[in-house]
Amino acid sequence: MTTSYEDIRFSLQDGIARLTLNRPDKLNSFTARMHGEVAQALDQVQGASARVLLITGAGRGFCAGQDLSERRPAPGAAPVDLGETVEKYYAPLVRRLHALPLPVVVGVNGVAAGAGANLALAGDIVIAKESASFIEAFCRLGLIPDTGGTYVLPRLAGRARAMGMAMLGERITARQAEQWGLIWQCVPDDAFDDTLERLCRHFSAAPTKGLAYTKRALHASLDHTLDEQLALEVQMMRELGRSEDYAEGVAAFLEKREPRFQGR
Numbered sequence: 001m002t003t004s005y006e007d008i009r010f011s012l013q014d015g016i017a018r019l020t021l022n023r024p025d026k027l028n029s030f031t032a033r034m035h036g037e038v039a040q041a042l043d044q045v046q047g048a049s050a051r052v053l054l055i056t057g058a059g060r061g062f063c064a065g066q067d068l069s070e071r072r073p074a075p076g077a078a079p080v081d082l083g084e085t086v087e088k089y090y091a092p093l094v095r096r097l098h099a100l101p102l103p104v105v106v107g108v109n110g111v112a113a114g115a116g117a118n119l120a121l122a123g124d125i126v127i128a129k130e131s132a133s134f135i136e137a138f139c140r141l142g143l144i145p146d147t148g149g150t151y152v153l154p155r156l157a158g159r160a161r162a163m164g165m166a167m168l169g170e171r172i173t174a175r176q177a178e179q180w181g182l183i184w185q186c187v188p189d190d191a192f193d194d195t196l197e198r199l200c201r202h203f204s205a206a207p208t209k210g211l212a213y214t215k216r217a218l219h220a221s222l223d224h225t226l227d228e229q230l231a232l233e234v235q236m237m238r239e240l241g242r243s244e245d246y247a248e249g250v251a252a253f254l255e256k257r258e259p260r261f262q263g264r
Contacts, residue, residue, distance in 0.1 A: 003044065007034040009058070010041040015051035015204035015263075017044070024059025029067040030115060035089040042096050051263050052203035053100060054196060055123065056107035062132065065114025086146045090115055094148040097122045098219060101212035103203045107196045108132045108174065108183070118147035121156065124215060125199065126183035128174035129192045134182065139169045155222065156182050207245035208263030 002011040009020040019041050021028035045053055057063055066085070073080050097104050106123030113135040120126055120134070136153070138145050145153060145166050153162035157180045165172060178186040187195045203211070213236045221229050240246055244264040252259035 001048075003041070005037040005041070007031065008037045008041060010037075010044065012044065012048055012050055015049060016200045017041075017048070017050040017053045018200075019045075019053065019055050020058050021056070021063055022058045023067075024057075024061070026067060027061035027064035027111065027113075028057040028059070028116070029064040030089070031067045031070055032089070035093070038093065039096075042100070045100065045102075050102060051206070051208045052103045052105060052200050054105045054107060054200050055119075056196070057109050059110070061110035061116075062108045062112040063116025063119055064111065065116045065137065082143070090147040093119070094122045098215075101215075102208055103206075103211055103215070105196065105199055105203070107192065108134075109192065111135065113137045115147040118145060118149040118152065121152045121182060122148055127185050127187060127192070127195055127199065128177060128183050129189045130174055130186055131189050132174040132186075134165075134172045134174075134177050135169060136165045137169050139167055156180070205261060206263075207243075207249065207259075207261045209243050209245055210240055213240055 001013065005022075007021070007023050009018070009022050011018050019038065021034070021038075023029060023031075023034065071080050071082065071085060104122075104124045106120045106126045108120050108126060108128035109132060110129065111133050112120045112128075114137045117134045117136055120128075136145050136149060138149070144150060149166070153165060156162075157165065161180055164170070172180075172182070174183070174186040177183045185195070217229075217232060217236060220232055224232065245259075245261045248261060249259050
């Protein structure tokens with residue numbers, strides 16, 4: 001299934017949903033229309049048989065963040081309400097990606113700047129080309145890292161690196177991002193497409209329900225005490241022990257064969 005949009009490309013086949021930001025002449029920067037199309041695509045992901053979502057960008061960049069031509073203060077007009085922009089578009093997008101009951105793979109094919117960098121970091125598994133880079137460019141405009149940036153940066157990179165990234169706005173290479181724990185893997189440019197394809201194929205045949213619970217549990221752990229997290233593990237293991245995938249996994253192990261998971 002392929003759906004036609006103006007500013008994104010979207011398809012769903014064999015359990016793999018593929019969402020490509022598609023304004024390459026503008027480094028895939030976000031407009032209100034693009035936000036609307038992404039939201040529609042995520043509606044399709046949630047209402048279909050997707051087992052994994054892949055997000056990447058067209059052309060030489062992943063995403064340059066907000067298209068500033070839409071948020072440019074007009075001479076003599078009232079100031080732009082950037083809080084409304086974050087509240088209406090970027091915050092809901094991050095919440096939806098976190099809540100999706102399946103793995104979200106992000107393929108960073110080029111520069112990821114501003115909201116684009118933090119959109120990438122909202123993924124569950126982030127793969128970046130060696131030539132890609134991340135730039136928290138907000139400080140250059142007198143702003144803060146939105147799209148969840150102030151939340152994920154200190155948790156992923158630590159306080160010192162988060163402060164440096166947010167307050168200096170320097171370019172972070174994909175290799176640095178991997179070394180700092182911001183992303184899962186930096187790969188040579190010529191291995192990028194194959195790496196993403198193998199990863200998506202893996203997740204399309206994986207025990208999706210268990211992965212969704214894993215995702216929820218890891219997110220919850222950031223705000224839980226040990227006792228709260230142990231209680232959550234008890235609850236989740238009780239539910240997953242009744243799943244079809246668990247029964248299939250045990251049967252495949254005992255029968256010495258590859259499991260055939262259905263994501264249920």
